[in-house]
Amino acid sequence: MEEITIKDIARICGVGVSTVSRAINNHPDINPETKEMIMRVIKENNYVPNNSARNLKRQDAKAIAVLVKGINNSFFSQMIKVLEEEIKEKSYAMVLQHVDYDEDEVEVALKLVKEKRLRGIIFLGGYLVHSEEKLAQLHVPFILSTTGMLPKGFSRNTYSSVAVDDTKESYKMVDYLCKNGHKDIAILCARKTDASIGKLRLEGYKKALKDNGIEVREELILPMRSDLEDYSLENGYMVTKEFLEKQIPCTAIFAISDMLAIGAGKALSDAGYKVPEDISLAGFDGVEIGKYVIPSLTTLKQPVDSMARETARILFDIIGKKAKHQHCVFDGELVVRDSTMPRT
Amino acid sequence: MEEITIKDIARICGVGVSTVSRAINNHPDINPETKEMIMRVIKENNYVPNNSARNLKRQDAKAIAVLVKGINNSFFSQMIKVLEEEIKEKSYAMVLQHVDYDEDEVEVALKLVKEKRLRGIIFLGGYLVHSEEKLAQLHVPFILSTTGMLPKGFSRNTYSSVAVDDTKESYKMVDYLCKNGHKDIAILCARKTDASIGKLRLEGYKKALKDNGIEVREELILPMRSDLEDYSLENGYMVTKEFLEKQIPCTAIFAISDMLAIGAGKALSDAGYKVPEDISLAGFDGVEIGKYVIPSLTTLKQPVDSMARETARILFDIIGKKAKHQHCVFDGELVVRDSTMPRT
Numbered sequence: 001m002e003e004i005t006i007k008d009i010a011r012i013c014g015v016g017v018s019t020v021s022r023a024i025n026n027h028p029d030i031n032p033e034t035k036e037m038i039m040r041v042i043k044e045n046n047y048v049p050n051n052s053a054r055n056l057k058r059q060d061a062k063a064i065a066v067l068v069k070g071i072n073n074s075f076f077s078q079m080i081k082v083l084e085e086e087i088k089e090k091s092y093a094m095v096l097q098h099v100d101y102d103e104d105e106v107e108v109a110l111k112l113v114k115e116k117r118l119r120g121i122i123f124l125g126g127y128l129v130h131s132e133e134k135l136a137q138l139h140v141p142f143i144l145s146t147t148g149m150l151p152k153g154f155s156r157n158t159y160s161s162v163a164v165d166d167t168k169e170s171y172k173m174v175d176y177l178c179k180n181g182h183k184d185i186a187i188l189c190a191r192k193t194d195a196s197i198g199k200l201r202l203e204g205y206k207k208a209l210k211d212n213g214i215e216v217r218e219e220l221i222l223p224m225r226s227d228l229e230d231y232s233l234e235n236g237y238m239v240t241k242e243f244l245e246k247q248i249p250c251t252a253i254f255a256i257s258d259m260l261a262i263g264a265g266k267a268l269s270d271a272g273y274k275v276p277e278d279i280s281l282a283g284f285d286g287v288e289i290g291k292y293v294i295p296s297l298t299t300l301k302q303p304v305d306s307m308a309r310e311t312a313r314i315l316f317d318i319i320g321k322k323a324k325h326q327h328c329v330f331d332g333e334l335v336v337r338d339s340t341m342p343r344t
Numbered sequence: 345m346e347e348i349t350i351k352d353i354a355r356i357c358g359v360g361v362s363t364v365s366r367a368i369n370n371h372p373d374i375n376p377e378t379k380e381m382i383m384r385v386i387k388e389n390n391y392v393p394n395n396s397a398r399n400l401k402r403q404d405a406k407a408i409a410v411l412v413k414g415i416n417n418s419f420f421s422q423m424i425k426v427l428e429e430e431i432k433e434k435s436y437a438m439v440l441q442h443v444d445y446d447e448d449e450v451e452v453a454l455k456l457v458k459e460k461r462l463r464g465i466i467f468l469g470g471y472l473v474h475s476e477e478k479l480a481q482l483h484v485p486f487i488l489s490t491t492g493m494l495p496k497g498f499s500r501n502t503y504s505s506v507a508v509d510d511t512k513e514s515y516k517m518v519d520y521l522c523k524n525g526h527k528d529i530a531i532l533c534a535r536k537t538d539a540s541i542g543k544l545r546l547e548g549y550k551k552a553l554k555d556n557g558i559e560v561r562e563e564l565i566l567p568m569r570s571d572l573e574d575y576s577l578e579n580g581y582m583v584t585k586e587f588l589e590k591q592i593p594c595t596a597i598f599a600i601s602d603m604l605a606i607g608a609g610k611a612l613s614d615a616g617y618k619v620p621e622d623i624s625l626a627g628f629d630g631v632e633i634g635k636y637v638i639p640s641l642t643t644l645k646q647p648v649d650s651m652a653r654e655t656a657r658i659l660f661d662i663i664g665k666k667a668k669h670q671h672c673v674f675d676g677e678l679v680v681r682d683s684t685m686p687r688t
Binding site: 043046063074077080081084085088093094095096097098104112117133134233234237262263265266269288289291292293294296 | 387390407418421424425428429432437438439440441442448456461477478577578581606607609610613632633635636637638640
């Protein structure tokens with residue numbers, strides 16, 4: 001079968017070659033119906049546009065690895081979606097690898113960098129506890145995105161990072177609850193061994209309570225269960241269920257992720273509590289589904305799209321030697337919806 | 345720095361080499377505290393176990409591509425998580441690529457196969473409308489997982505597939521609603537142009553109505569909006585909102601995905617309808633969050649873990665020349681929760 005050219009497509013459609021080109025390249029300046037017709041003819045004739053061939057060449061043998069702790073989290077799903085668009089845009093392949101909670105992400109990365117094609121690594125979530133020497137073995141640039149900070153003393157010139165200030169944003173939420181008259185605020189948080197965002201968000205909680213003249217009480221600090229998946233709906237559900245059985249007075253629950261909060265909301269409902277009339281409920285992250293649960297979830301929204309895009313931009317700038325390592329801190333946004341109300 | 349060996353670790357820990365090996369390989373026959381101590385010493389000394397080196401070698405230069413239509417869907421997130429575990433287990437890299445609704449997945453795949461490392465392709469979701477000749481250009485084995493069938497006349501010896509029988513499972517749900525006294529059942533479904541699972545699920549709906557002596561009415565067939573993301577929460581919300589404004593009598597809504605159903609539930613709540621007292625609501629897929637929304641969602645659960653594992657198993661069998669192409673149909677399960685009730 002002879003190869004079909006763009007001229008053949010133009011001829012069949014009765015339009016000019018430049019119109020076909022506009023259709024292929026998603027150019028805005030084309031009638032949608034004409035575009036649809038052209039795309040249909042292209043499909044029917046198995047025409048492979050030239051730029052595919054071009055991309056194909058550029059794409060050869062280059063990849064970015066994305067190492068994720070907790071792929072099941074909606075927040076990361078959205079990050080990954082945007083990262084993938086950006087990586088594809090640069091004609092790189094994205095190698096996605098999930099890292100278990102107890103698995104060492106630098107070990108995983110060290111295996112991946114043996115691949116000659118790998119040009120950079122994005123660590124998503126989790127936290128790194130490794131020595132500078134060990135990280136130096138990675139040989140390719142890496143960026144920590146929404147990841148806990150490296151230990152103190154670590155040179156900030158050897159890696160990039162993109163995150164919100166977890167302590168500050170968590171403070172913002174708890175301060176909002178305090179200012180609305182809540183005093184008995186439970187926090188659904190990370191395990192005590194956590195040295196990552198979980199620790200930072202707990203610090204923000206404690207600081208906000210203190211600044212509002214409220215004592216920090218251990219009985220209101222509810223760490224996730226270690227036998228269940230971290231940050232999962234089930235973990236939020238089970239921890240809240242067990243907490244409610246203890247009948248400790250409490251007017252608000254702040255969960256350090258929206259998924260935990262949605263799990264907590266179900267436990268509250270099952271135990272006969274009304275949100276927000278009996279207990280206010282707040283999350284963190286700003287995942288899309290928070291708008292659709294009933295009642296809709298008050299949350300601290302991370303600008304996930306901007307953060308993912310910035311992550312990719314910084315990494316590609318470094319790969320292209322256009323920039324040095326950078327540390328970018330984004331502002332979160334307190335989004336008040338129906339799951340919280342003032343305590344009178 | 346001289347390289348640390350397993351013997352050094354054993355010496356520092358005061359245990360035998362075999363104990364260190366058991367710790368590293370997650371062998372059950374080891375005291376948890378000893379294991380923790382060993383793993384800490386390993387970390388502190390930056391010891392890289394030999395089996396990492398072994399994996400590293402095996403891992404070199406082999407990859408499986410996963411092409412996904414709709415990465416934001418919780419159902420696919422779970423599929424991808426399991427696929428990735430299975431692919432990693434075989435020491436392959438997983439290259440994940442999202443394909444837009446209007447993008448041609450075979451084009452994307454054709455670019456990827458130019459990569460010499462690629463050994464197989466998993467198409468997740470969507471549907472293929474291509475000629476056998478074109479698919480033959482892929483050169484590596486591929487499998488359609490939860491993807492609409494290929495056009496008739498296509499030889500089933502050239503590809504594998506894993507899916508539920510979408511028509512049959514959709515029938516099951518609608519038949520359940522009919523048997524519970526519902527007659528005015530709306531379906532939140534795919535656009536008319538859809539030739540994929542959306543079409544099959546709509547067929548199941550129509551067949552179930554007919555078999556229960558209920559007329560199919562166009563006004564109760566609610567296609568997703570083309571200007572919003574397919575199968576998204578927002579699409580479910582908007583289509584339901586617009587439907588409710590028309591005040592067409594209806595006692596149940598069946599959405600062909602759980603995400604659409606959750607969006608629909610919010611629209612119902614915002615419009616003052618109670619689920620299930622005023623209108624019953626059912627979804628399809630069985631995503632985890634369906635258990636946690638309020639009220640919990642009745643759904644048709646696909647066995648996502650088994651389907652993902654089977655997808656990987658078949659593909660690797662074909663790559664290893666242990667088997668020919670296979671077509672595996674899984675049974676779904678009707679899961680009745682709180683969002684539906686009988687109509688008396």
